[in-house]
Amino acid sequence: MSIDDDIYEHDEHGNRVLIGLTFAETEEFFQLDATIADPKTLPPLSADEWRSPDEKRWLELFEKHQAALPPIPGRPKPQP
Numbered sequence: 001m002s003i004d005d006d007i008y009e010h011d012e013h014g015n016r017v018l019i020g021l022t023f024a025e026t027e028e029f030f031q032l033d034a035t036i037a038d039p040k041t042l043p044p045l046s047a048d049e050w051r052s053p054d055e056k057r058w059l060e061l062f063e064k065h066q067a068a069l070p071p072i073p074g075r076p077k078p079q080p
Contacts, residue, residue, distance in 0.1 A: 007069065020068025025061055032058040 009019050017026040032054050051059070 007065070018065045019070075020065045021061060025064075029058065029061040029065070032061070 007019055008016050011017050011023055013023070015023040015026075017023050018029060021029060036052070036055050036058055
């Protein structure tokens with residue numbers, strides 16, 4: 001059992017997914033995570049724009065996942 005097993009579940013097809021996300025959303029989340037971790041892949045932002053569309057989508061998926069996690073002692077509750 002991995003230390004991260006408490007953030008995953010299996011969907012109706014047996015795919016390992018992040019709790020609260022579909023298989024497609026889980027794949028998208030990890031693709032976005034890799035993309036935003038590499039600053040060369042992001043377009044330059046204007047002074048008025050502090051997040052790229054990829055970062056905004058990553059945050060949407062992250063918040064959806066966090067909101068679906070069961071409470072675990074010691075883990076902070078996600079902020080709405």
